[in-house]
Amino acid sequence: MKPFPLCCVRAVIVKEFRQIRRDALSLMFLVFLPGFMLLLFGYALNFDIKHIPLAVVDEDGSRASRDLVDKFRTTEYFDLKAVLPKTAAIDPILAREDVRAALVIPAQFADDLTAGRSPSVQVIVDGSNAMSGTTAAGYVGAILQSYSQRITLRGLARRGFTDVALPLATEVRVWYNPELRSAKFLVPGLMAFILMVIVTVSTAFSVVREKERGTMDQIRVSSIRPMELILGKIIPYVAISLGSAHLVLLLGEVLFGVGIRGSYPLLLLAMVLFVTGALGQGLLISTITRTQQVAFLLAVLTTMLPTFILSGFVFPLRNMPPVVQAVTYLVPGRYFLAALRAIILKGAGLGAIWNQLLFLAVFAVLSIGTSAVRLGKGEKERPRRRRRGGA
């Protein structure tokens, strides 16, 4: 390394730090926003499907039917929101989304039960949210199953068959997250999502702002080279973003009990690569746009929904059609999330995630390299544009 470029980089770093310091509000956002968002969403969100609002129409009104309704009342999967007099009343409240499932117990329910005829109950499920619809139907099925098993066994016991056991015990074990705590699902995903958005947004203005204000020309006439400028612009932000990433990690551990099982150096490496890549993406946006308005739109559009939907945070990647799966390879959040889950939850080592890290590194090099190239080109295009603008 020659000493000269290094000192140029340092000059840019100092300038950037000064500029960042001058805008205290933006700095605050950058440092504390990710932590605050994690706090907010970590508490607010979960993947459980519970407390599905339910309406009941009990046309029978017998003890047996009230017994069954009680089963629905006491489970945490359903919240009994309304008891309706007739089936026709279900229509409007289901359309208003006041309830998302309805249970209709027909008039001869108790008679059928005592006569040994298997009665039917009607379950109406709002299918518009396919997932909670399917799950609600599943819960209803499970509750009815255990209800009928109980009645059968009770009947048998009355007749002297006391040794009849339930035939099958299902033992569910959830690995890496034994209590199936949503926080453990959520926190790594939220980390990737929040950091991707905030970090990319933070550099999306770095070059275009100078272009819009005309200070780019001052930098251009200095002897600094594009790569030096970019490194100088990125390094302060890498430092700040790593700080806020650690704040997020700390909050995840302290508030949500999501401790790091794997190696910290490996996690740090993943974070440095990811943050650098995200900053590079912001910078790239900054170099290809001409106004801050467009830069902002692009930054939000390329990070927010893609990281949320295409990273595997909420929607399983393997469900996606091949073309969309191919596109997810362009979303750095995907690799970071995989690495985070592997390191934090599973305690995986380098062997299991080296490919994710490699992709992150490739992304960082590509985004920063392309920005440098674009910045170099921009210098040559610039005079021509100016003439056209002045005419």
Added chain:
Amino acid sequence: MKAILSIIWKEFVQLRRDPRLFPVLFVSPILQLLLLGYAANLDVREIPSVVCDMDQSAASRDLLGRFVNSGYFTIRARVGRMEDIDPFLDNGKAAMAFVMPRGFGDKLAGGSQASVMIIADGAESQSATIGVNYATMIAGRYAQRVILDRFERIRGGGMKPVLVNAEVRVWYNPELRSRNFMVPGVFGLILMIMTMSLASMGIVREKEAGTMEQLIVTPIRPHQLIIGKLLPFVFIGLVEATFVLIIARGWFGVPIRGSVALLYVLCLAFMLNTLGFGLFISTISRTQQQAMFTTTFFIMPMMLLGGFVFPIENMPRFFQVVSHAVPTRYFFIIIRGIMLRGAGWPELWDQAASLAGLGVLILALSVLRFHKKLD
């Protein structure tokens, strides 16, 4: 009126000056919806699974076969010992495992309780929960059959087994396609992101460029300026909404069962909110950078707390209350109501009133802030 028109004209001229803006405005929503419409899919099928059958009896094979034939699971590997399951879950090659312990068949045949173990990868968000639900359901159905068989054998002491059947009817989305739910949500998010980020730059850009003073010395009144600034964005938003609706209906086949006119009217009410928030941010920010950070700060909760994927009723009570201040909460119910449930004014009026009320409130607040700024 003329003043407003001239502001609108000025805004459009200014928007046109950046040739990259219009492609971003009109092409990217289409691309996003196409991609995300395919990707936002929660239908869990063919979860890769590992099978460990230590019993190797007819009964254990029978139950395992039921898991596989359900279509929810595909078998990636069969292993003989439980320890061999670990590597598959560790590196993500499989997300679930089924273990049939030794003696499973004998216990079932002998009338005692047998057990089956279901292991799920808890690090993987949704599919673990769904997979476990499916698996327990299948196991439960199997248990039901076993009970019936035992009944036959002991003849029930003259009693018939009771089975309460569930006649399940799925309304609004009988094939249970999760795309029908997600596409309207993505529609709302795109509309929000676009209009809010545009509006958030609207005033602060003039401040930063120093042209605000020029506008102040003209005889234009503040409310005229605001209307003139926002109307172009309303227009852009409506055009975008149309594009996105055409794709949702024509490409993804998401039904629009309710009235399209009502949908547009309520889109306007929604834009009252997004533009109002954007404008508010624009009036309180000094630089575009601050406006951008603040907008990001507002967009994220609107995305996550409005019920796009995370149902509001699962949130802690405090956040359920907070979500009343989140306009997407109302809009998601409205748009899904109109498109999927065919809901109309009688079902949606209160949601619409809340949405419009919130919009007027935030817009009034930003106009007030703006007045102060001018003084």
